[in-house]
Amino acid sequence: MSTQSSQWPALPWNEWAATADTLHMWTQIVGKTRLALTPLQNHWWNVPLYVTAHGLGTSAMPCGGDVLDIEFDFLTHHLHLRHGSGPEASLPLRAQSVASFYKKYLVCLDSLGVDVRINPMPVEVPNPIRFDLDxxxxxxxxxxxxxxxxxLVDAERIFKRFGTGFLGKISPVHFFWGSFDLAVTRFSGRPAPPREGADGIQREAYSHEVISAGFWPGNGGYGAAAFYAYAAPVPxxxxxxxxxxxxxGWDATLGEFIFKYDAxxxxxxxxxALMEFLTSTYEAAADLAKWDRSTLERQ
Structure with a gap:
């Protein structure tokens, strides 16, 4: 069996930054719908999106006496909204403003009888613009x-393989629409000290010691797609x-390990190479933080 995937396409940030920034806002609109329809789970695990066979989706969400799922389909380039009982709606993914997308999205929700209220202000971005005004x-x-x-498909594949040897608490591989990244997180089982200046979101996310890894495309001013790994608190x-x-290697500015996608x-x-990055960064952080690896890992 080959150890190398034939996927891993080129993803230069300067070629698609504008698309990524728009898609970031669209995923926040859908993600906030999931936030509104699902009960809180530890570390906000109820809010991310998940990699699907065609794109990114919410999974089934309770909606009245029914269930609803919403999926970005990057093969047909449509957003699909589907009730478990059958009714569905869709809108095309094409060049259009966030305001236009948001208006059409609300029409789709209304056509399905979905009564949900979401905060129209984006999160985790500088200089946010309300969805309806963007x-x-x-x-x-x-x-x-x-x-x-x-x-994301290939990253998830390796992230899941990496997770098979860990017996402790581990998150799903999920896509956080706030930061626009795919992530997987391991836990030592020990509570973490309070984070100085943390808001409510961070207090919930980092209530316990973690070692996390993920992929993000270069948004937030970084300007290049990269894999990352970090520990919180940092040993x-x-x-x-x-x-x-x-x-x-270590990026002192970010305070985490970075493996650029082009590399x-x-x-x-x-x-x-990606498995080596995930394994070596986890081992370094777990050893320095004195995690009980003999209990947490499959021997």
Whole structure:
């Protein structure tokens, strides 16, 4: 069996930044619907989206006496809204402003009898613009939207393989629409000290010690797609530990390990290189933080 996937398409940030920024807002609209329809789970696990066979989706959400799921389909380039009882609606994914998308989205919800109230102000972005007023973000390149999804498919595949050896508490592999990244998180089982200056979202997310890894496309000013890994709280000396592969390393500005996506593409086997990054960063953080690895890991 080959150890390398034939996927892993090129994803240069400068080629699709405008599309990514628009798609980020669209996913927040759908994500806030999931937030409104689902009960709180630990660490906000009730709010992310999930990689699907065609894109990103909510999974089934309780909706009155029915269930509702919403999916970004990056093969047909439509947003699908489906009731478990049969009725459905959709709108095309194409170049259009966030305000236009939001208006059409609300019409779709209304046509299905979905009564939900969401906060129209984006989160976790600088200078947010209300969804209904945002005519700035209006790009959609279907080629790059599909490439992004294909990267998420392969990243999820490796993240899930990485998780098979961990017996402790571990999150699903899920897509956080606030930060626009795919993530998976391991827990030591110990409560974490309070984070200085943390808001309610962070207090819930980081209530316990974690080691997390993920992928994000370069938004937030970073400007390049990358895999990341971090520990919270950060154990002393973590930034001085050598990790694998050699192209990966500690980013002092971000306070986490970074393996740029272009460096992954340059590897002989991207799958193997990504697994090395996930494994070596976890081991470094777990050892320095004195996690009980003999109990938490499959021997």
């Amino acid at each position: 005519t700035v973000h209006d790009a959609y390149d279907p080629v790059y939207a599909q490439r992004f999804w294909r990267v 002393e000396g973590l930034g001085q530990v050598a990790i694998r592969p050699r192209a990966a 992954l593409l340059a590897e002989t086997s991207p799958d193997v």
